[in-house]
Amino acid sequence: MLTIDRQSGQKVYQQLYAQIRAEIETGVRRPGALMPSTRFLAQRLSVSRNTVDHAYAELVAEGYLTSKPASGYHVTHHLPFVVTPPASPIVQTTPFPYDFTDQLDHMQLFPTQAWQAAELRVLQQGIPHIQPLGGDCIYREQLVNYLARLKHLHVTADQIIVTSGFNEAANIIAHLVPEFQTTSLGVAEPIAPNAREVWKTLGIPTQLFQTLDERPEAGGYVLNPTHNFPDGFGLDPHARQRFAQHLKAEKRYPGLFTSVFGT
DSSP, X not given: OOOOOTTSSSOHHHHHHHHHHHHHHTTSSOTTOBOOOHHHHHHHHTOOHHHHHHHHHHHHHTTSEEEETTTEEEEXXXXXXXXXXXXXXXXXXXXXXXXXXXXXXXGGGSOHHHHHHHHHHHHHHOOSOOOOTTOOHHHHHHHHHHIIIIIOOOOOXXXXXXXXXXXXXXXXXXXXXXXXXXXXXXXXSSOOHHHHHHHHHTTOOEEEESSGGGOOOOSEEEOOOTTOTTXXXXXXXXXXXXXXXXXXXXXXXXXXXXXXXXO
């Protein structure tokens, strides 16, 4: 039975939250059971409806309750941080101490719902520190030295944008330089398939070329890094310097991504 102690120093919604959570964990409220409506519970306990809403929201965020439109709140069928054991015991058929075969699925032990509830709780509370749009400042300062030493590219940290992959970088470039939709991009081969195909999804035409002497007239150029698909072949420092000189003579300059050169 839910009760409110108005003499305690604990907030009312916290008391309500703790009691409902305890009832769920001890089995008083069974999985799938319908919870009292917020209006009914507020009237019964003589508290505001917002107080009940707050307690229910905390329980939903932590995975104890589920909420669906027009159906109210229900007790979850899978409690957070509770791992359901396998239906049948796993028979060890190998003499090796660790089983790396596909017969043992350890992913079933991962508390997915608890992870999602914790993620939702963090997002609701707000993230205290968000990286700058261009990426971590210290990391970009380190990239300045790396690019100068190994790529012979001389840039400042403000000219570097750190992305989560080539596709994100391509999307940023497409928005920053919309002229590429009419001037096209020259794409050096060989190169990873996604580095070639992603431009089509962004509405940017491409022209393929094998060597710098065969490069087409284009608004920008995508070159394969030395670590890239399929054989690790890439431009040596002298070839990169020669290419940069051609760009400078044509009033075009390196930009944005370590392997992308544009106008």
